[in-house]
Amino acid sequence: MTPEPTAAPLVEIRSLSKSFGARQVLRGISLDIAGGEFLTILGESGSGKTTLLRLIAGFEQPESGEIRMGGERLDTQPPYRRRVNTVFQSYALFPHLSVFENIAYGLRVQHAPKEEIPGRVNAALAMVEMTDYAHTPPTKLSGGQQQRVALARALVNRPQLLLLDEPLSALDANLRRAMQIELKALQREVGITFLFVTHDQEEAMALSDRIALLRAGALEQVASPREIYSRPATSYTAQFIGQTNLLEAEVRGGKARAGTLEWAANGTEGKATFSLRPEQIGLADPALPTVGDNTRFRGRIRNQTFGGATDLLEVSCHDGRVLKVRIASRGPLEGEREFEFRAAEAVRVRATED
Amino acid sequence: MYTRGYKLAVSVPPLLWVTLFLLIPYAMLFCYSFWAVAPGGATIVHSWNLGNYGELLHNPMYLGVLFRSMRIAGTVTLLALLLGYPLAYYLSFRAARRKDLFYQLVIIPLWVSYLVRGYAWKTILGSDGVLNGFLQFLHVTRHPVEFFLYSPFAVVITLTHIYTPFTFLPIYASLEHVPRNLVEASQDLGASPIKTFWRVIFPLSLPGVLAGATFAFVLTLGDFLAPLLVGGPSGIMISNIVVSLFGAAFNWPLGAAISLSMLLLVVGLLFLVERVEKRLSFS
Numbered sequence: 001m002t003p004e005p006t007a008a009p010l011v012e013i014r015s016l017s018k019s020f021g022a023r024q025v026l027r028g029i030s031l032d033i034a035g036g037e038f039l040t041i042l043g044e045s046g047s048g049k050t051t052l053l054r055l056i057a058g059f060e061q062p063e064s065g066e067i068r069m070g071g072e073r074l075d076t077q078p079p080y081r082r083r084v085n086t087v088f089q090s091y092a093l094f095p096h097l098s099v100f101e102n103i104a105y106g107l108r109v110q111h112a113p114k115e116e117i118p119g120r121v122n123a124a125l126a127m128v129e130m131t132d133y134a135h136t137p138p139t140k141l142s143g144g145q146q147q148r149v150a151l152a153r154a155l156v157n158r159p160q161l162l163l164l165d166e167p168l169s170a171l172d173a174n175l176r177r178a179m180q181i182e183l184k185a186l187q188r189e190v191g192i193t194f195l196f197v198t199h200d201q202e203e204a205m206a207l208s209d210r211i212a213l214l215r216a217g218a219l220e221q222v223a224s225p226r227e228i229y230s231r232p233a234t235s236y237t238a239q240f241i242g243q244t245n246l247l248e249a250e251v252r253g254g255k256a257r258a259g260t261l262e263w264a265a266n267g268t269e270g271k272a273t274f275s276l277r278p279e280q281i282g283l284a285d286p287a288l289p290t291v292g293d294n295t296r297f298r299g300r301i302r303n304q305t306f307g308g309a310t311d312l313l314e315v316s317c318h319d320g321r322v323l324k325v326r327i328a329s330r331g332p333l334e335g336e337r338e339f340e341f342r343a344a345e346a347v348r349v350r351a352t353e354d
Numbered sequence: 355m356y357t358r359g360y361k362l363a364v365s366v367p368p369l370l371w372v373t374l375f376l377l378i379p380y381a382m383l384f385c386y387s388f389w390a391v392a393p394g395g396a397t398i399v400h401s402w403n404l405g406n407y408g409e410l411l412h413n414p415m416y417l418g419v420l421f422r423s424m425r426i427a428g429t430v431t432l433l434a435l436l437l438g439y440p441l442a443y444y445l446s447f448r449a450a451r452r453k454d455l456f457y458q459l460v461i462i463p464l465w466v467s468y469l470v471r472g473y474a475w476k477t478i479l480g481s482d483g484v485l486n487g488f489l490q491f492l493h494v495t496r497h498p499v500e501f502f503l504y505s506p507f508a509v510v511i512t513l514t515h516i517y518t519p520f521t522f523l524p525i526y527a528s529l530e531h532v533p534r535n536l537v538e539a540s541q542d543l544g545a546s547p548i549k550t551f552w553r554v555i556f557p558l559s560l561p562g563v564l565a566g567a568t569f570a571f572v573l574t575l576g577d578f579l580a581p582l583l584v585g586g587p588s589g590i591m592i593s594n595i596v597v598s599l600f601g602a603a604f605n606w607p608l609g610a611a612i613s614l615s616m617l618l619l620v621v622g623l624l625f626l627v628e629r630v631e632k633r634l635s636f637s
């Protein structure tokens with residue numbers, strides 16, 4: 001659920017660009033972050049997502065453009081004056097300080113009242129369930145435990161914005177899923193704005209209020225996970241987030257035609273690209289008539305991959321086109337079958353060169 | 355895993371080497387330190403006694419020179435740290451692309467013979483030397499200043515120059531090993547660059563500081579060339595006494611006793627340093 005849009009966003013990023021030598025890493029990024037939201041910057045490695053985070057944290061200087069937080073210029077401030085804290089990918093815990101002192105670090109250097117420090121540190125330790133490890137050196141902790149300490153160390157300062165740079169990528173799959181759930185719950189609890197960076201689209205979908213998909217230094221689409229999944233704006237988005245069938249079609253007279261496939265489609269006539277998710281195609285019952293704007297087609301099942309709850313089929317149509325179809329698992333299937341999909345589920349996307 | 359023959363072949367040469375060139379000489383030194391020079395001073399008599407150690411403890415000359423040596427070693431260590439640390443910090447954190455060049459500039463003096471560097475200071479500090487010429491040129495002094503050369507001051511300057519690279523190297527190595535994301539994390543948590551230095555960088559570089567200080571102290575304490583070249587009578591150090599006892603004075607037993615005492619001192623120091631270093635390293 002997206003939080004109610006407030007009058008002014010917490011963070012405003014305007015035409016932000018950054019190059020390293022001849023390589024342009026960010027190309028005029030503009031993005032608003034609402035107070036209290038969980039926004040994920042999703043992108044492949046090299047898309048510029050970590051650079052964007054480092055610009056907000058203050059470890060890099062922008063080439064042009066600006067960043068504002070709460071209406072004030074942020075990008076002209078040194079990192080230690082920004083009310084922004086970071087959870088680093090490698091955690092970056094201080095090896096010479098105990099877990100307790102790691103968490104107390106921010107409070108001490110910013111001269112928080114001395115009598116306040118133990119209480120706040122202990123509360124932060126309790127929040128991430130690390131109370132028993134207060135006096136352990138961080139080098140003795142497992143990856144998941146270090147992760148929790150890094151989170152507590154950042155949150156204890158009550159930042160306005162928390163930056164998380166692929167914090168879960170070093171954890172194994174099971175622990176990562178458990179931490180995702182905890183992280184999301186924690187974010188709701190503390191109400192701090194989270195800016196999360198990841199290359200893992202499933203993680204982005206599971207955690208975020210909104211996803212900003214970054215591609216080669218430019219934003220491809222910014223939307224809620226559901227919207228970005230069901231209404232991808234571009235063919236890149238459709239392919240990057242989940243699986244899809246991209247159909248190059250010709251739109252004319254309220255119909256789209258791609259080979260032997262034909263379905264109802266409005267909008268500009270001419271060439272168009274459509275994204276059709278595999279799970280939006282189902283097996284049709286030939287005994288029943290077609291309902292609504294459903295479109296049927298026949299195809300031969302070339303391959304069936306068992307995936308637990310669902311099976312992925314590779315269906316070869318009469319025109320040679322191969323479509324991916326995801327259906328509820330139901331035992332081996334073969335031969336030619338009739339399939340159907342709702343025309344509205346074929347989403348028209350902007351074609352992007354790969 | 356390995357055959358007996360192979361094990362023998364790889365372990366015998368080093369053991370032989372250590373025995374021949376370390377253990378036997380030390381054992382001989384140990385024995386000599388309990389012997390004495392016959393009256394008349396021509397031969398050494400093998401009569402076991404603690405006389406040499408007593409002489410070392412009771413003759414104020416030896417203790418005085420030993421304390422002076424330690425004072426000089428302490429001063430050189432301090433100066434080498436004060437020069438070496440900022441240099442190492444600059445190279446590691448600030449020099450960026452000029453890093454390699456500066457590193458070479460620090461290393462190059464090590465290729466130059468110790469003697470050449472010693473003589474260089476002789477020409478700089480002497481009464482007709484570069485420093486006096488410069489001071490007179492500036493009209494700071496009218497006559498050559500005599501106390502620059504042949505003094506503990508000259509020894510300190512020369513040894514600081516010679517041993518600073520030895521202090522610099524371990525400090526530089528430890529600074530290079532400070533993870534840069536810790537520096538970022540510190541600033542991210544609100545620490546200014548100065549606070550970051552004192553709370554993160556400096557504590558993490560302490561093993562290097564300790565190693566560098568040990569190098570400077572131990573090497574200076576055992577030095578005898580610099581006092582010989584630029585020290586004069588007032589700049590004599592303990593090793594010069596050992597040299598003369600084994601040479602012109604022909605008192606090998608006393609020389610051996612002083613040598614072993616020094617050795618014990620240094621080994622004790624190294625033992626202590628190692629224990630402290632274990633507490634300071636966090637990898």
